[in-house]
Amino acid sequence: MSKKLKKVLLKGNEIMAEAAIQAGCRFFAGYPITPQNEVPEYMSARMPEVGGTFIQAESELAAINMLFGASAAGARCMTSSSSPGISLKQEGISYIVAGELGCVIANVQRGGPGLGNIRASQADYFQAVKGGGHGDYRLIVLAPATLPELYELTMNAFDYADYYRNPVMILSDGILGQMAEPVELKPYAPILELPEKDYVLDGCAGREPRVLKTLHLFPVMDLMEHNIHLRAKYARISSELKLVEQIRTDDAELVIAAYGITARVAKGSVSLARAKGMKVGLIRPITLWPFPDGAFCELASSAEKFLVVEMSNGQFIEDVKLATECKKPVEFLGTGGGWYPTAENIFEKIQAVYGEKPSPSFARVQARGRL
Amino acid sequence: MEFNRPDTLYDVRTHYCPGCGHGIIHRLVAEVIDELGVREKTIGTAPVGCAVLLYDYFNCDIIECAHGRPPAVATGIKRTLPDRIVFTYQGDGDLAAIGTNETIHAANRGENITVIFINNAIYGMTGGQMAPTTLMGQKATTAQTGRGNNQEGPPLKVCELLSSLDGVTYLERVAVSSPKDVTRAKKSIKKAFEYQIAGKGFSLVEVLSMCPTAWRQTPLQAVSFVNDRMKEVFPLGVFKDLTSESAGPAEMKDRDEK
Numbered sequence: 001m002s003k004k005l006k007k008v009l010l011k012g013n014e015i016m017a018e019a020a021i022q023a024g025c026r027f028f029a030g031y032p033i034t035p036q037n038e039v040p041e042y043m044s045a046r047m048p049e050v051g052g053t054f055i056q057a058e059s060e061l062a063a064i065n066m067l068f069g070a071s072a073a074g075a076r077c078m079t080s081s082s083s084p085g086i087s088l089k090q091e092g093i094s095y096i097v098a099g100e101l102g103c104v105i106a107n108v109q110r111g112g113p114g115l116g117n118i119r120a121s122q123a124d125y126f127q128a129v130k131g132g133g134h135g136d137y138r139l140i141v142l143a144p145a146t147l148p149e150l151y152e153l154t155m156n157a158f159d160y161a162d163y164y165r166n167p168v169m170i171l172s173d174g175i176l177g178q179m180a181e182p183v184e185l186k187p188y189a190p191i192l193e194l195p196e197k198d199y200v201l202d203g204c205a206g207r208e209p210r211v212l213k214t215l216h217l218f219p220v221m222d223l224m225e226h227n228i229h230l231r232a233k234y235a236r237i238s239s240e241l242k243l244v245e246q247i248r249t250d251d252a253e254l255v256i257a258a259y260g261i262t263a264r265v266a267k268g269s270v271s272l273a274r275a276k277g278m279k280v281g282l283i284r285p286i287t288l289w290p291f292p293d294g295a296f297c298e299l300a301s302s303a304e305k306f307l308v309v310e311m312s313n314g315q316f317i318e319d320v321k322l323a324t325e326c327k328k329p330v331e332f333l334g335t336g337g338g339w340y341p342t343a344e345n346i347f348e349k350i351q352a353v354y355g356e357k358p359s360p361s362f363a364r365v366q367a368r369g370r371l
Numbered sequence: 372m373e374f375n376r377p378d379t380l381y382d383v384r385t386h387y388c389p390g391c392g393h394g395i396i397h398r399l400v401a402e403v404i405d406e407l408g409v410r411e412k413t414i415g416t417a418p419v420g421c422a423v424l425l426y427d428y429f430n431c432d433i434i435e436c437a438h439g440r441p442p443a444v445a446t447g448i449k450r451t452l453p454d455r456i457v458f459t460y461q462g463d464g465d466l467a468a469i470g471t472n473e474t475i476h477a478a479n480r481g482e483n484i485t486v487i488f489i490n491n492a493i494y495g496m497t498g499g500q501m502a503p504t505t506l507m508g509q510k511a512t513t514a515q516t517g518r519g520n521n522q523e524g525p526p527l528k529v530c531e532l533l534s535s536l537d538g539v540t541y542l543e544r545v546a547v548s549s550p551k552d553v554t555r556a557k558k559s560i561k562k563a564f565e566y567q568i569a570g571k572g573f574s575l576v577e578v579l580s581m582c583p584t585a586w587r588q589t590p591l592q593a594v595s596f597v598n599d600r601m602k603e604v605f606p607l608g609v610f611k612d613l614t615s616e617s618a619g620p621a622e623m624k625d626r627d628e629k
Contacts, residue, residue, distance in 0.1 A: 027451055053450040057443070058476035065440040065473070069447025072434050073414070073455075077447070095437050201432040201448065203412035203455050211426040213417070213435040 005184040012176040013038035013080075015147050015183050016106060017046065019154035020078050022188040025104070026052035027070040027077035029063035031085060034118040035174040036108035039080040060085040064092030064105070071101040072212050074200040076158050080106035082174075083124050084115060086132075093167055094133035097230075098214035100199070102161030104154070105139075106170040108177040111338025119338030120174030122260060125315035128171050129289040136227060138234050140168040140241065141288040143259040147181045153286070155188050163192045164237055165199075171288060173311070175261045175340065234290075243286035244295045248274065252281030254354050255299050256346070257320045257330075258309040259285050266309050268343030273350050280350055288316075296323035307331040307353060311340055377401035379410045379430050386424055390590025392491065392580030393421060395547045396556070397428055400460065400487060403561045404431065407568065413456040414448050416441040420462035421495040439470025442477035445484045456567060458485040464494050467503040467527050474529075479538040481572040485563045488529060488575055491582040492601060499585035503527040506604055510587075526604060530577050534610040540572035542610040546579035548597035555607075571614055579605055 010018065017039050020028070028047060030040035040056060047054035053070070057063035063079045070077040081089060086107045096103055109124050111117040128141045140160050144150040150172065157168040201210055216223035245263075247270060249255055254273075258266040263284035273280035283299060285292050299306075305328055308317040313336040321330050331353045335341050376382055379401035387393045404410050413431045417423055419438035426433035436444045441459035449457040466474050466488050477484065493511060494500040501511035501518055504526045508517040518526075530544045541563060545556035556578055563574035579601050581593035588596060609615075 027447065029447070055446065055450070055480075058472055061440070062443040062473050062476065065437065065443035066447035066450075068436070068440070069416075069434065069444035069449075070451045071447070072444075073448045073451035075447075075451040091437055092440070099434075201414045201434055202452055203414060204430075204432050205411035209429075209431050209433070211433045211435070213426055213433075215423060215435055 005186060007182045007184050009180050009182050011038050011178060011180050012147050012150055012172065013108060013178070014042045015151050016080075016154045016170065016172065017042040018185070019151045020104065020158070021046050021050055022185070023076065023155040023158040024188065025076045025078045025158060026050065027067070027075040028052070028079065029055040029057045029066040030079050031057050031060045031063055031081065033082045033085045035110060035177050036080050036082045036106070038177070039106065039108070060088035061091060064089040064096070067103045068092055068096050068099070068101065071096065071103045072099065072201045074197050074202060076162070078104040078106070080108065082108045082110045083112050083121070086124060086127065090133035093139070094135050094137065095214050096167050097137040097139075098135065099212050100165040102158075102165050103167050104157045104161055104170065105167055106172055109171065109173040111336075117338040118174065120176075120261065120311065120340055121338045122173060122262060122311035122316070123313075123336060124171070125288070125310070125312055128169050129291070129319070137230065138166075138237075138289055140164065140166060140237060140290075141171050142168065143171045143286060143288050144176065145260055145264040145284065147176070147179070148183050150176060151183050152186065156191055159190050159192045159194065160241065162194050162197070164233065166233070166237070171260065173261055174338075238290040241287055242290050242292040242294065244292035245284045245286060246295065247282040247284070249281035249283055249299055249303070251279050252302075253279040253304045254281075254307060254350060255303045255305070256280065256282045256307045256309060256350070257296070257316070258282065259288060259316065262309050262311055262341065265341060265343055266346055269346035269350060272343060272347040273354070278350065278354050280354070291319050291323060293323035296320060297325065300324035300327040303328060305329050305331065305353065307333065307349060309333045309341060309346055311335050377405045379404040381428055381430050383428065385428055387421065388584040390581055390583040390593050391421070392547045392578070392582070393489065395553060396487065396489060396578050396580060397425065399553070399557045399560050400458070401429065402557065403564050406561070407564055409456045409564070409568065412454070413458070414452075416445050416457070416459045418459070418461040418465040420465050422460055422462060422489065423496065425460060439465050439468070440473055441465070442470065442473040442482070442484070442486065446477055446480070446482050449482060449484050453483070456485075456564065458487060458564070460487045461489065462495070463488075463490045463492065463502040463504040467529050475533070475536070478533050478573045478575065479536045481538040481540065483567055483570055483572055485567045486573070486575040487560065488577045489580050490529070490577050490605065491580040492526070493582050493585040495582050495585045499587075504605070506600060528605065530575070530610040533575060538573065539575070539611055540613045541566050541574040542577075543612075544577040544579065544605060544607050544610065546597055546602065546607060548579065548581060548594045566614065577605070579607075
């Protein structure tokens with residue numbers, strides 16, 4: 001008989017912070033911005049209880065650079081922000097990647113561009129999955145759809161960060177951050193066999209000094225070699241870490257592709273469609289990078305059509321088209337500007353595109369067989 | 372007495388130009404680390420600017436930071452490993468332009484770190500552009516007729532600025548443009564490290580230094596420029612010493628008399 005785990009009712013932002021504490025995060029630096037304020041607030045109260053450090057930084061830029069130092073010194077560390085603040089963190093993220101350090105960054109996305117608004121959004125998809133800052137790099141990007149999943153993925157994020165020595169981004173949003181639902185407080189247990197941190201800067205007693213640098217001037221091939229090394233690391237992550245959930249895609253003629261909170265809404269529309277006898281399924285990437293392209297590619301053979309639903313003007317859809325190699329039409333329902341689709345909105349779109357023949361132009365392109 | 376290379380400096384040739392002050396200041400920092408016996412528990416931060424390559428010269432753990440961010444990075448290290456010695460070594464562009472925010476807030480939080488601030492009134496590494504500390508009338512590649520003709524504002528005085536912050540423990544401005552100045556600079560740097568070891572909080576030593584190359588001067592002219600021009604605008608002295616009875620207005624008076 002397993003002991004019943006304690007269930008708590010917390011906001012998404014709070015449960016994410018608690019997961020970090022459970023996973024051994026002992027350094028948090030952040031800056032206020034809505035809708036992520038509960039993360040630094042929770043951390044400010046919780047960190048002292050576990051002997052960790054909480055710093056309200058002077059800016060997001062300073063916060064991410066504090067992580068650069070804390071991670072170099074061996075701490076499990078985290079920062080959080082929302083869209084405009086994540087833009088400010090991009091400088092530091094690039095350096096942390098270059099130095100091959102691990103850390104966890106949460107983006108509780110809000111509407112943009114600019115100051116935008118404080119409603120939920122998925123408008124930072126490109127920034128999250130295509131690098132974000134300067135230079136050639138990737139973040140591991142996790143997209144939870146429920147609070148239990150947010151709790152679990154946040155704990156896993158620290159393992160991925162340490163295992164691959166790369167920053168991990170939790171791509172949350174204003175809805176996930178502000179909603180509350182019961183979560184079982186599963187104790188943390190590492191999901192990977194974590195390597196020893198033999199790169200930590202803690203003073204050179206009993207060893208040669210270590211230099212953690214991100215400048216590679218000499219010899220002239222040094223930076224290229226570093227990039228080759230990083231590329232090999234990303235290839236390894238790609239081959240090992242693609243997470244995806246599929247719902248009723250076995251016989252689906254129309255597959256909805258959505259991630260995060262949007263996928264949760266889309267689940268409701270799958271039920272609505274199935275109740276009407278329509279063969280509709282859902283594919284939900286849990287890792288947005290590495291993108292689970294294999295699962296999409298397989299569905300491109302079995303299904304007739306895809307419908308991408310996202311809270312942006314069309315970003316995630318580009319990766320869906322790449323992964324399906326444009327073998328099947330990809331319809332789009334996007335809500336930009338901090339707005340979200342309801343299950344009924346998605347169902348209406350399903351009714352409009354389900355069974356509809358591909359447009360003549362798509363058929364012509366396909367007939368040429370060059371895609 | 373033998374004049375040996377400090378253990379904390381590698382026996383390598385530096386990339387610094389003839390007449391540059393960095394070599395002297397590197398040596399002073401290294402001597403202090405040696406004398407305090409903390410090399411094996413010290414983590415330094417390298418800035419962006421001419422001293423970016425200091426990781427090739429210092430025989431201790433070093434992290435190389437983004438431009439202006441060393442105080443934030445040092446904060447992360449020091450809070451994670453409070454019993455280690457953490458210092459930043461930053462130029463005027465790094466500390467007083469792009470990193471002013473990080474400097475002020477690390478200082479005001481009283482982070483228990485040591486900041487070595489090299490003020491040579493110019494951007495050296497990038498080829499002589501105007502620095503926040505460039506003197507009025509001083510020519511730079513981005514102030515070709517001299518500072519002051521294009522609404523650049525006057526030079527930023529870091530010690531004066533930080534001395535208004537209650538969180539700061541120790542601030543002193545020194546120079547390396549004469550043997551007497553070098554001796555004083557070493558004492559000041561040592562005090563800044565000793566305060567950190569004793570857990571006393573944020574220390575910053577501003578060092579007026581020569582940059583003959585970017586100033587388009589000979590090394591001797593550069594020494595005179597520090598002594599005759601820079602010291603006038605940036606007076607030497609202790610601006611704050613919370614642990615000393617003579618701190619505060621008396622110290623300021625002492626400084627004015629110089």
